[in-house]
Amino acid sequence: MKIAVIGAGAMGSLYGGYLSKAGQDVCLIDVWQEHVDRINREGLAIEEASGDIKVYPKAVCHAREVGTADLAIVFVKSIMTQKAMEANLDLIGPETAVLSLQNGYGNVEEIARFVERERIIAGTTAHGATMLQPGRIRHAGIGATHIGAVSGEGGTDVAAVAQVLRHAGFETEVSGNVMKLVWDKLMINVGINALTAILKVPNGRLLEHEEARMLMEAAVEEAVRVANAAGMDLDREETIRRVMSVAGRTGENRSSMLQDITNGRRTEIDTINGAIIREGKKHGIHTPVNMVLTNLIRIMEKSQ
Numbered sequence: 001m002k003i004a005v006i007g008a009g010a011m012g013s014l015y016g017g018y019l020s021k022a023g024q025d026v027c028l029i030d031v032w033q034e035h036v037d038r039i040n041r042e043g044l045a046i047e048e049a050s051g052d053i054k055v056y057p058k059a060v061c062h063a064r065e066v067g068t069a070d071l072a073i074v075f076v077k078s079i080m081t082q083k084a085m086e087a088n089l090d091l092i093g094p095e096t097a098v099l100s101l102q103n104g105y106g107n108v109e110e111i112a113r114f115v116e117r118e119r120i121i122a123g124t125t126a127h128g129a130t131m132l133q134p135g136r137i138r139h140a141g142i143g144a145t146h147i148g149a150v151s152g153e154g155g156t157d158v159a160a161v162a163q164v165l166r167h168a169g170f171e172t173e174v175s176g177n178v179m180k181l182v183w184d185k186l187m188i189n190v191g192i193n194a195l196t197a198i199l200k201v202p203n204g205r206l207l208e209h210e211e212a213r214m215l216m217e218a219a220v221e222e223a224v225r226v227a228n229a230a231g232m233d234l235d236r237e238e239t240i241r242r243v244m245s246v247a248g249r250t251g252e253n254r255s256s257m258l259q260d261i262t263n264g265r266r267t268e269i270d271t272i273n274g275a276i277i278r279e280g281k282k283h284g285i286h287t288p289v290n291m292v293l294t295n296l297i298r299i300m301e302k303s304q
């Protein structure tokens with residue numbers, strides 16, 4: 001299968017790297033010239049707990065060098081989805097399927113500006129990866145990948161895409177209600193990311209302070225009300241318990257938003273807590289806690 005990965009950072013390189021290792025025709029596309037050059041010159045190094053793996057996908061800075069793909073996997077940060085799609089439309093032919101495993105809410109809507117919904121596959125991944133230097137990533141966590149068609153039956157062959165991912169070593173489940181998975185994952189990011197970035201603490205530390213737990217709970221509660229107004233059926237107590245449990249299980253992790261703030265990068269706040277505000281407005285739901293968290297992160301982004 002001819003696969004193009006749009007955004008070959010930590011996660012794009014992980015998925016693209018293993019798909020290439022499994023024999024797929026993979027091209028990594030990234031605006032980061034140094035990373036692209038290093039991959040073409042020396043291959044892509046993936047640090048595993050068991051040692052380094054070297055893989056040799058092609059890498060380019062622009063889709064015009066690639067031609068039409070069978071599958072495009074979007075792995076830019078969610079705030080860049082529209083721009084990256086627009087810049088790489090050369091990849092998209094009438095049969096191209098587009099898969100997003102990004103965090104945040106709104107990726108499907110951005111992709112749908114350019115591709116019919118029938119060809120969009122969304123999902124979540126519990127893998128973790130870190131960019132170490134150009135041409136080198138660390139595979140930081142292993143977990144399941146869940147994917148599903150955005151518009152139900154009759155579109156892209158999701159089972160075939162799942163099979164390709166499994167063949168590359170990614171444990172993959174197909175879901176009949178993928179938007180529920182996207183909202184479920186959003187709840188975790190809503191509860192953990194902004195607070196850890198503002199307080200500059202690893203995930204588990206949130207649970208040590210009653211005040212932080214109250215804020216997590218309040219942010220997630222607002223998000224559950226918005227999700228349910230948007231047609232989901234999330235249980236408030238169960239969702240809050242799940243978010244707390246993830247914070248505990250990933251206690252030592254520094255969230256991506258904390259890493260972005262620490263490194264002076266723009267965060268995904270607008271597609272996480274910011275998305276709750278936006279979607280809340282559509283349904284007449286007030287989201288004051290998410291508003292405070294979003295604005296604090298925006299101020300932190302501007303002050304660095």
Ligand code: NAD
Binds near residue numbers: 011012030
């Ligand atoms: P990253 O910042 O490491 O990678 C994004 C890459 O996109 C960068 O290399 C950047 O140069 C590239 N890019 C930016 N604009 C582009 C454009 N217009 N065209 C092509 N490339 C462009 O981010 P990441 O950590 O790999 O995360 C990607 C997505 O996956 C995010 O939504 C994130 O929340 C999600 N995610 C990350 C992890 C993780 O462990 N890193 C886990 C699960 C989900």
